[in-house]
Amino acid sequence: MVPRRAVPASGVGCSGPRGDRAPGVSSAWRSALGTRDSGNRRWIDAAIPHPARSLDKARQLLRDAGFRWTNEAQGEPALVDAEGKPVEFSILTSSSNADRTKMATLIQDDLKQLGMRVQVVPLEFRSLIDRVTQSKEYDACVLGLVSFDADPNSDINVWLSSGGTHLWNPSQEHPATPWKRRWIASWSRN
Numbered sequence: 213m214v215p216r217r218a219v220p221a222s223g224v225g226c227s228g229p230r231g232d233r234a235p236g237v238s239s240a241w242r243s244a245l246g247t248r249d250s251g252n253r254r255w256i257d258a259a260i261p262h263p264a265r266s267l268d269k270a271r272q273l274l275r276d277a278g279f280r281w282t283n284e285a286q287g288e289p290a291l292v293d294a295e296g297k298p299v300e301f302s303i304l305t306s307s308s309n310a311d312r313t314k315m316a317t318l319i320q321d322d323l324k325q326l327g328m329r330v331q332v333v334p335l336e337f338r339s340l341i342d343r344v345t346q347s348k349e350y351d352a353c354v355l356g357l358v359s360f361d362a363d364p365n366s367d368i369n370v371w372l373s374s375g376g377t378h379l380w381n382p383s384q385e386h387p388a389t390p391w392k393r394r395w396i397a398s399w400s401r402n
Contacts, residue, residue, distance in 0.1 A: 270326055281327050291327030300329035301351035304343060307334035309356075316354045348382055355379070372396065 263269075278294040291299040305316045313334055320330040335343065343350050357377060359367045369375035373384040373392060387393045 267325055274326065289327045290329070298329060299327070300331075302331040302333045303352045303354060304333050304335055304340055304350050305354040306337045306340050308337055312354045312356065319354070344379060345377070353379070371399070 274291065279291055279299065280294075281289040282292055282296075284290045293299060303316045303319060305312045307313070313332065316332045320332050323330045340353070340355070344353050344355065357367070357370060361367070364371060370377045370379075372378060373381065373387040373396070378384070381388050387396055
């Protein structure tokens with residue numbers, strides 16, 4: 213899922229586009245995601261910085277978390293966890309949505325630069341929805357949830373931990389993290 217603010221019109225400085233890449237890559241992100249504005253400014257905090265893309269910083273964070281790199285037979289570094297298991301997973305997306313397939317491929321490319329093996333798996337839309345909402349047999353997914361209401365209350369089923377379309381840490385009776393408990397409590401007060 214891509215939040216409304218994920219891609220500013222410039223295509224630079226957000227959670228995917230690369231300001232340090234060739235202009236064609238930023239164009240690819242804008243093409244894949246569409247030009248996004250900041251949405252309803254009541255729900256945007258412009259004071260929150262957008263971290264610059266840095267492979268060195270990403271590698272350091274991975275090292276600090278106990279990951280390391282090994283060389284594969286092809287000579288490319290492979291990221292492994294503390295037990296030596298390779299970091300590999302699949303990203304599901306809809307086969308009928310070329311833009312989301314492009315996004316998943318860009319994510320795959322980014323993670324390959326860090327030594328992760330990622331497979332993009334395009335699925336027929338109904339199969340994708342069944343895997344994500346019913347069987348929950350997936351590692352990651354690029355999927356769009358659309359709302360035309362600027363007020364996030366209309367999408368409460370996405371944000372509440374127990375919501376039917378709360379697609380990260382799904383099927384929780386209660387929030388799994390302290391920050392999420394605080395967030396839900398503040399939401400309930402407003």
